[in-house]
Amino acid sequence: MVFSTPTELPAPVPAHRPQAPPPHQRRVYPASQFVQSPQAQFRHRIIVGVDFGTTYSAVAWGASSDPDSIEIINSWPTSGTRVMDSCPTEISYQEGSTVDFSWGYDIPSTARRLSWFKLLLESDEDDIKRKVNIPEGLDVMDVCTDFLHALYIYTMETLYRKKGRQVMEITKVDFVLTVPAVWNEAAKQRTQKCAEAAGFTNGHKLTMISEPEAAAVFCIKNQDAHNIGAGDRIVVCDAGGGTVDLITYNCLEISPRLRVRECAVGEGAFAGSSKIDRNFAEYFKERMGPHFENLRLETQQKVIKNFEAIKCGFRDRPDQELYHVTVPTVNNLPEAGIENGELIIPREDMRALFDPVINEVITLIYNQIKETSENAGRVNTILLVGGFGESLYLYQRVVAWAGPHDINVIQPKSAATAIVKGAVIRGLEIHLDASHPGKTQVERLCRKNYGTVSSQIFVPGKHLDEDAWIDPQTGRKMARNQVSWFIRKGQPLTDERRFSNNFHRNFKHPTPFLDAMVASTSDMPPNRVEGDVHVVCRMTSDLSSVPKNLFEKKWKGFRSFYSARYRLDMTIESAEIKFELVYNDRYAPS
Ligand SMILES: Nc1ncnc2c1ncn2[C@@H]1O[C@H](COP(=O)(O)OP(=O)(O)OP(=O)(O)O)[C@@H](O)[C@H]1O
Numbered sequence: 313m314v315f316s317t318p319t320e321l322p323a324p325v326p327a328h329r330p331q332a333p334p335p336h337q338r339r340v341y342p343a344s345q346f347v348q349s350p351q352a353q354f355r356h357r358i359i360v361g362v363d364f365g366t367t368y369s370a371v372a373w374g375a376s377s378d379p380d381s382i383e384i385i386n387s388w389p390t391s392g393t394r395v396m397d398s399c400p401t402e403i404s405y406q407e408g409s410t411v412d413f414s415w416g417y418d419i420p421s422t423a424r425r426l427s428w429f430k431l432l433l434e435s436d437e438d439d440i441k442r443k444v445n446i447p448e449g450l451d452v453m454d455v456c457t458d459f460l461h462a463l464y465i466y467t468m469e470t471l472y473r474k475k476g477r478q479v480m481e482i483t484k485v486d487f488v489l490t491v492p493a494v495w496n497e498a499a500k501q502r503t504q505k506c507a508e509a510a511g512f513t514n515g516h517k518l519t520m521i522s523e524p525e526a527a528a529v530f531c532i533k534n535q536d537a538h539n540i541g542a543g544d545r546i547v548v549c550d551a552g553g554g555t556v557d558l559i560t561y562n563c564l565e566i567s568p569r570l571r572v573r574e575c576a577v578g579e580g581a582f583a584g585s586s587k588i589d590r591n592f593a594e595y596f597k598e599r600m601g602p603h604f605e606n607l608r609l610e611t612q613q614k615v616i617k618n619f620e621a622i623k624c625g626f627r628d629r630p631d632q633e634l635y636h637v638t639v640p641t642v643n644n645l646p647e648a649g650i651e652n653g654e655l656i657i658p659r660e661d662m663r664a665l666f667d668p669v670i671n672e673v674i675t676l677i678y679n680q681i682k683e684t685s686e687n688a689g690r691v692n693t694i695l696l697v698g699g700f701g702e703s704l705y706l707y708q709r710v711v712a713w714a715g716p717h718d719i720n721v722i723q724p725k726s727a728a729t730a731i732v733k734g735a736v737i738r739g740l741e742i743h744l745d746a747s748h749p750g751k752t753q754v755e756r757l758c759r760k761n762y763g764t765v766s767s768q769i770f771v772p773g774k775h776l777d778e779d780a781w782i783d784p785q786t787g788r789k790m791a792r793n794q795v796s797w798f799i800r801k802g803q804p805l806t807d808e809r810r811f812s813n814n815f816h817r818n819f820k821h822p823t824p825f826l827d828a829m830v831a832s833t834s835d836m837p838p839n840r841v842e843g844d845v846h847v848v849c850r851m852t853s854d855l856s857s858v859p860k861n862l863f864e865k866k867w868k869g870f871r872s873f874y875s876a877r878y879r880l881d882m883t884i885e886s887a888e889i890k891f892e893l894v895y896n897d898r899y900a901p902s
């Protein structure tokens with residue numbers, strides 16, 4: 313393989329975008345009083361897990377990998393005496409301000425609030441954009457950064473309050489942030505940038521891991537009834553507010569060391585519980601008819617909030633035919649079915665609000681079971697986790713569907729907090745040696761094909777004329793835009809495993825050069841940049857500090873040039889991909 317000059321690639325922005333967005337001063341919070349100095353001598357270490365959810369966010373911490381000793385923040389600003397394992401992922405900017413805001417439970421009930429903004433880190437669907445409605449002067453990353461900063465400060469304050477300043481000054485705090493497994497690299501990168509700007513790297517190490525993986529590890533380690541044993545194949549369905557994320561594991565060993573192997577390529581969709589809220593919003597609007605326009609925005613928001621409790625308690629009991637949602641400011645409106653300030657919803661309408669979403673979830677579970685049966689064998693257990701995973705109606709529907717196939721459905725204890733607690737457990741294991749019995753071994757199946765773009769010697773018939781160029785050093789005809797795939801979709805991966813590919817590059821003077829890493833989800837990815845092949849990242853490497861005599865000197869006629877042979881290494885972790893350039897067995901600055 314020959315790698316010569318940097319290859320031209322289409323920019324990773326859609327071609328129809330008219331022009332670059334206006335320059336925007338993005339949020340970066342100044343270092344807070346909690347910044348940790350890299351020189352400090354730490355005697356303790358705490359791992360904090362952060363589950364930044366679409367609808368609710370949670371924070372947990374621990375100092376040992378014993379699931380029973382993991383603590384969770386359950387008292388939030390203005391949550392009062394109520395114990396809440398999570399706080400609403402909501403923010404409300406003061407009228408006319410893009411800087412002053414309240415968040416979580418602190419938002420006054422009448423204030424206009426932003427929610428579901430996490431989804432915009434991944435999706436640019438117009439429908440979601442309209443619903444989130446980010447105020448002028450801010451973009452989605454500002455909003456996420458502001459919310460995460462509030463979460464960071466509150467977490468650190470809580471740790472200082474609970475443990476005392478003296479202990480905290482000798483305690484290293486590191487963070488593990490969970491992200492949906494189905495998110496693309498750009499969305500994960502945006503999340504990481506927001507977390508960095510929010511303070512999560514102020515002397516702390518920040519790791520990102522996938523939400524369903526964290527949940528699965530917690531549930532298997534924390535089971536009381538030993539429902540899951542070696543040899544079981546389990547589908548973990550993390551049903552949250554925005555996304556439903558699935559992962560399927562073959563449990564190779566449970567104890568003393570947990571070892572699991574993914575046996576279907578994980579999948580997910582925007583099929584979370586907030587879709588039921590959206591269905592309800594439409595339903596309410598329809599029921600209100602022309603009266604809907606007379607309702608104030610706060611009242612509309614309140615009605616959706618009031619529906620939440622009804623939704624969470626719904627279990628399709630034959631002895632309960634009617635459900636009631638309070639509608640403030642409207643007392644009686646017979647044509648809308650509002651009596652004594654309550655909208656009356658028949659049981660079958662409740663089912664109709666849930667069923668399209670649940671059908672989507674069941675289809676996703678079915679896909680995992682089908683793929684597993686083709687690759688690895690029969691799935692015998694389904695674990696429902698996440699907030700929506702606690703729904704009794706979802707449980708009933710999944711049991712009704714899976715029970716006849718002799719598949720066990722489990723709603724584990726702490727289903728809603730499994731993700732954030734699992735993040736702590738995985739974070740505590742990071743420093744353990746790969747052979748340590750306490751280190752969970754997760755073998756994943758790669759979700760995409762990953763590769764790098766290079767030029768190859770032009771072969772007529774194989775390469776396209778539009779890719780042809782002449783290498784000025786060698787005078788050879790080359791073809792640009794060719795992809796060398798490092799890792800194929802479905803290929804097994806572990807955290808420790810490194811994938812390498814060798815290249816060489818010709819130059820007269822060593823100047824920094826650019827390598828483009830690309831991905832494709834296709835089963836048969838093309839060998840050229842086309843179709844769904846997209847840029848994941850670009851890496852600039854600089855070999856200018858390498859003495860020239862270490863490069864191979866070549867000649868073309870009387871003109872000399874240099875040739876460098878180097879290796880590109882790639883490691884894929886739970887939610888992070890690393891590319892490194894290795895020259896002479898040393899990592900090049902990049
Ligand atoms: N019993 C229940 N029935 C139905 N929905 C529920 C129930 N309990 C919680 N939910 C819903 O689950 C969502 C919260 O779950 P969770 O905290 O797992 O989601 P999230 O982390 O905010 O979202 P995501 O994981 O998609 O980013 C909310 O939409 C909430 O209304």
Ligand SMILES: [Mg+2]
Nearest residue numbers: 365366552698
């Ligand atoms: Mg979640």
